[in-house]
Amino acid sequence: MADRAFTLAIWGAAALVASAFLWLLGDLVWHGMAHLSWSFLVSAPVSAGREGGIAPILVSTLLILAVALAAAIPLGLGAAVWLAEYTRRGDALGQGVRLSLDVLAGVPSIVFGLFGNAFFSVFLGLGFSILSGGLTLACMILPIFIRTSEAGISAVNDAWRHGAHALGMTRAAALWHILLPSAAPAIAAGLMLGIGRATAETAALIFTSGYVDRMPESLSDSGRALAVHIYELSMNVTGGDSAAYASALVLIVLIVAINAGALTLSDRWLARRITLS
Amino acid sequence: MTNPEYELPATYTVGEVEAGPPCCEPVPHLSIANLSVAYGSTLVLDKVSLDIYQGCITALIGPSGCGKTSFLSALNRLTDLIPGAQVSGRIQFENSELLDPQLDVLALRRRIGMIFQKPNPFPLSIRRNLELPLREHGVRRRKVLEERIETVLRDVGLWDEVRDRLDKPALALSGGQQQRLCIARALVLEPSVLLMDEPCSALDPIASGVVEELIQRLRGRYTVVIVTHNLSQARRIANYAAFFWMQESVGKLIEFGHCQPLFEAPVDPLTLAYVSGLRG
Numbered sequence: 001m002a003d004r005a006f007t008l009a010i011w012g013a014a015a016l017v018a019s020a021f022l023w024l025l026g027d028l029v030w031h032g033m034a035h036l037s038w039s040f041l042v043s044a045p046v047s048a049g050r051e052g053g054i055a056p057i058l059v060s061t062l063l064i065l066a067v068a069l070a071a072a073i074p075l076g077l078g079a080a081v082w083l084a085e086y087t088r089r090g091d092a093l094g095q096g097v098r099l100s101l102d103v104l105a106g107v108p109s110i111v112f113g114l115f116g117n118a119f120f121s122v123f124l125g126l127g128f129s130i131l132s133g134g135l136t137l138a139c140m141i142l143p144i145f146i147r148t149s150e151a152g153i154s155a156v157n158d159a160w161r162h163g164a165h166a167l168g169m170t171r172a173a174a175l176w177h178i179l180l181p182s183a184a185p186a187i188a189a190g191l192m193l194g195i196g197r198a199t200a201e202t203a204a205l206i207f208t209s210g211y212v213d214r215m216p217e218s219l220s221d222s223g224r225a226l227a228v229h230i231y232e233l234s235m236n237v238t239g240g241d242s243a244a245y246a247s248a249l250v251l252i253v254l255i256v257a258i259n260a261g262a263l264t265l266s267d268r269w270l271a272r273r274i275t276l277s
Numbered sequence: 278m279t280n281p282e283y284e285l286p287a288t289y290t291v292g293e294v295e296a297g298p299p300c301c302e303p304v305p306h307l308s309i310a311n312l313s314v315a316y317g318s319t320l321v322l323d324k325v326s327l328d329i330y331q332g333c334i335t336a337l338i339g340p341s342g343c344g345k346t347s348f349l350s351a352l353n354r355l356t357d358l359i360p361g362a363q364v365s366g367r368i369q370f371e372n373s374e375l376l377d378p379q380l381d382v383l384a385l386r387r388r389i390g391m392i393f394q395k396p397n398p399f400p401l402s403i404r405r406n407l408e409l410p411l412r413e414h415g416v417r418r419r420k421v422l423e424e425r426i427e428t429v430l431r432d433v434g435l436w437d438e439v440r441d442r443l444d445k446p447a448l449a450l451s452g453g454q455q456q457r458l459c460i461a462r463a464l465v466l467e468p469s470v471l472l473m474d475e476p477c478s479a480l481d482p483i484a485s486g487v488v489e490e491l492i493q494r495l496r497g498r499y500t501v502v503i504v505t506h507n508l509s510q511a512r513r514i515a516n517y518a519a520f521f522w523m524q525e526s527v528g529k530l531i532e533f534g535h536c537q538p539l540f541e542a543p544v545d546p547l548t549l550a551y552v553s554g555l556r557g
Contacts, residue, residue, distance in 0.1 A: 182400060
């Protein structure tokens with residue numbers, strides 16, 4: 001009897017969480033679909049976004065994300081490899097870096113926004129631009145990406161490391177051919193967490209990439225990200241609600257699509273390089 | 278396995294291989310003098326001196342934790358990779374000082390291969406497992422690669438078992454096949470010395486027997502140093518045996534000599550107690 005109640009409680013908790021998510025999604029689809037159309041995706045916003053579409057915003061979002069990933073992936077992988085392969089367990093410097101990353105991962109995004117504004121926009125003179133926004137997002141993605149990737153690389157079977165060394169392979173070769181491909185699922189997971197966080201970011205971008213809703217002409221132009229657009233429409237533009245819903249729906253679809261893409265890519269790469277049983 | 282077609286040319290072997298016959302030339306291939314290994318401040322192996330003879334199988338026996346594996350790892354400088362490991366003494370190998378910090382360790386490890394206790398094929402296809410080390414050492418011509426791969430797979434008696442599935446995952450092979458693949462992977466680099474750290478202990482008796490037979494066939498062509506806890510195996514395959522023991526929690530070499538005398542008429546009472554199963 002008690003066991004049944006327990007089972008019921010467990011299922012109930014899961015159902016409650018799932019239904020909260022489904023309700024949110026349903027609400028978005030319900031309100032958003034009406035406003036969503038092909039022309040919404042390909043035209044520029046009119047009257048502060050009440051009318052028209054989100055084409056320049058979509059382009060800015062993708063550009064900001066591209067800048068963030070271009071900066072975060074090589075830096076992050078390098079740092080993860082250093083932590084996993086080049087620092088000893090209990091090494092003070094490595095532990096220090098790990099601790100700072102864990103603290104950084106928990107820092108509110110508005111703080112990253114202020115840092116990005118002070119450092120990239122003002123100190124480096126990049127101003128309100130897609131570049132500043134992207135680099136700020138890279139700083140935000142890095143902690144979680146590095147720690148997840150590091151865990152993935154550290155978890156790779158030590159026997160393969162020893163095997164590679166005993167065959168006179170260089171560290172770089174062991175990393176490139178064995179360790180990184182084996183850790184690819186973890187690296188992809190870290191990347192997806194990062195992409196999710198970056199695409200949904202508002203606070204860190206308002207002060208760095210700004211909120212100009214024109215089509216950006218270069219990376220040094222200011223550009224409004226989708227999340228900023230949604231915030232603007234729902235908070236500051238009266239009568240912008242249905243456009244906000246439609247934009248939010250696009251944002252959700254975009255995140256799902258990017259994640260699915262990253263997963264497929266990592267799987268393909270993995271299948272080509274690594275064959276388990 | 279015993280198909281005579283795949284029999285290796287046994288350069289130094291005379292006749293059938295029996296339990297530890299004195300069959301190979303006592304020419305030192307590795308001369309070890311006063312080798313000590315310490316991890317941090319803990320000494321694990323104290324002043325070991327012995328010669329490893331060319332083309333012979335030398336078995337290292339003794340209880341766990343008496344420094345056999347550390348000894349083996351020092352011979353191909355895998356100890357370099359253990360943080361805090363300090364190796365002192367001298368090892369002469371093919372006219373070079375093996376412990377010389379200036380020595381090209383990657384080239385050294387190509388000459389001195391190592392087989393681990395647990396088979397560790399890479400998570401790649403069977404072919405890639407053998408190709409990767411070759412490519413890393415600069416062999417890139419497709420034809421050469423294919424020839425070398427076929428040769429070593431025949432050497433370890435795997436060719437007929439895997440010729441149709443070279444592109445299948447190596448991890449799908451059975452444990453014994455994986456271990457033979459690992460031996461093939463070491464052989465593909467054409468080493469002169471093979472270090473084996475309990476290569477049969479993770480295998481079932483039949484697979485273990487197959488690997489043991491393979492090791493016997495390597496005699497003469499390669500110098501083999503094998504750590505084993507299986508005393509009857511050591512007796513069956515080794516020409517020389519070295520008995521290690523812990524004294525005051527430091528590993529020491531107690532006795533070294535021809536395999537048969539060491540087992541049948543050991544000089545040291547510790548050796549006698551160990552090989553007759555009284556201690557250890």
